[in-house]
Amino acid sequence: MPDFVYLASQSPRRRQLLDQLGVRYLLLLPNEGDDQREDAEAIEEVLPGELPLDYVRRVTGLKLDAAVARLARRGLAQAPILCSDTTVAMGRRIYGKPVDAQDARRMLSELSGNEHCVLTAVALQAGDARLAALSESRVRFAPMTQAQIDAYVESGEPMGKAGAYGIQGPVAQYVSNLNGSYTGIMGLPLYETAQLLRAAGVIAI
Template identity: 65%
Template sequence: MSDHPMRLYLASQSPRRRQLLDQLGVAHDLLLPDADEDAERLEAERAGESPEDYVQRVTLAKLRAARQRASARGLPPQPILAADTTVALGRRIFAKPADAADARRMLRALSGRTHRVLTAVALWAGRRTLTALSSSKVRVAPMTDAAIERYVASGEPFGKAGAYAIQSQYAGWIAHIEGSYSGIMGLPLFETAELLRQARFPI
C-alpha cells in the first residue's frame, strides 16, 4: 500500500459539498467547469419531468461533463463524484432563484408548508457509475412578508435550490425535518459513504 491517501474529484462548486466530504475524511480535488462551459444549461427543466427524475438526470449530466473535462485535461484517473439538489413542492421544482422577486415567490410558497429536498449523488468509479437518491421532508413555519424580505436582503437565497440554505438564519423557520440533514445541505453523507464503500474507496 502506498502511503498516499486515495483521492477523488468533486464536480461541484458548492463549498458545502466540500465541507461535507471533509467531514467524511475523503481527500478530494475540485473538477470545475471551464469558463466556456455552460454548466447552468445542464440544470434546465423538461416539461412533465418529476422532481426525482429531474435531479437524477441533472446529476448524471454533471458527471458526464466532468468525465469529459477530466479526459480533455489529461488528468490522472481517480473516481469522480457529482451531486445535485432540488427543492420540490408537490411536483413543482424550485431551482436556484433567478432574482430577488423569484426568491420571494419561492419563500412565500414554502412558508407554512412541508416540502421535499431531493439530492442525487453519482460516483464514477472507473468501470461503472453508482447512483443514490436522498429524499427528505422539511416543514417550514409560516413566515411574514417582513421576515421573507429580510432573508432575501441577506443575500442567502441566491445560488441555492428553493432559495434557502438550511445552515443559515432560515433554520429559525424550519419546524421539522424528516430525512438527511447533510442531504438537505447538498450531499447526503450516508448515501455518499455507501457509494464509496461499494466502489471500495477507503473512508
C-alpha cells in the same frame, strides 16, 4: 485505487461535508476556454412535464458526464469522480435556484407554512462503473411574515441555492419539522455518499 476523489461541484457546503467524512478530494470544475462548451443553465433546465425525482437524477447524470469529459480533456490522473445535485419540490413543482431577489421572495412565500421535499442525487464514476444513490427528505416551514422573508432575501443567502434557502443558515429558525437527511438537504447526504465511496474502495471501512 487512488486515495482521493475528484469533486465536480463548486458548493463550499459539499466540500465541508467531504471534509467531515475525512475524504481527500481535488476540485474538477469548469474553467474558461475549452470548458465554455459546458452550459450549466441548459443542463439544469427542467424538461416539460418532468417530475422532480426524474429531474434531479437526470441533472446529476449530465453533470457527471460533463466532469468525466473534462477529466479526459485535461489529461488528469484517473480517480473516482463525485457529483451531486439538489432540488426542492412541492408536489410536481420544482424550485430551482432563484434568478433574482423577486424570484427568491416568491419561492419563500410559497414554501412558508408548507411542507416540501428536498431531493439530492449523488453519482460516482469509478472507472467504467457508475454508482448512484438518492436522498429524500421532507421539510416544513413555519409561516413566515413578509418582513422575515424580505430580511432573509436581503441577506443574499437565498441566491444560488435550490428553493432559495440554505438549511444551515438563519432560515433554520423557521424549520418547524425535518424528516430525513440534514446533510442531504445541505447538498451531500453523508450516509449515501459514504456507501458509494466504500463500494468504490475510496473508504476502506
